[in-house]
Amino acid sequence: MSGSSKYPEQFRKDAVELARSSDRPLRQVARELGVNHETLRNWVRTADRAETASPGSVSTSEQEELRALRKRVAELELEKEILRKAAAYFALVRE
Template sequence: MSRRSKYPEQFRRDAIELVNSSDRPLRQIARELGVNHETLRSWVNVAKQAADAGPPAEDRAVADEVTRLRRQVAELQKEKEILRKAAAYFAREMDR
């Protein structure tokens, strides 16, 4: 059974960001936020591990799909340019 946190997700994200961007000690930030310093340390460690692990598999799948689609768009743009030039060439030939 998972415990429901008494802190909203956005609060935790903001607290982690504050720890990462501040030069103040973690204990001081925890005290100012009214959070146990070990709780805050745990949040920071979990966030660091998640960042080190990289994006989740579905994020990688989306990134791979975006890369594939960008390549396809570039190829289609080249084909369109070739067809545009060919159409201009044949239009000139028809005018002769």
């Protein structure tokens, strides 16, 4: 759930739990809490997505970092291969 809301995080969590556990329609729960029903619906959807995300999933920033690290590893492997060939070449030339 977003931290840029005018509603405190705990209020949003409690509202989601109330909406899930209540027999009343979401609109009625939202009205009783004094929030827009679409706002409450979005909170519930966000919470559902967070709960269904696999524990091994990575965030967008982590995906970007992983992509950059993989690129760097590829560069280093290429450099290592070039140095290995150069070392082999100079070993033959010295003989």
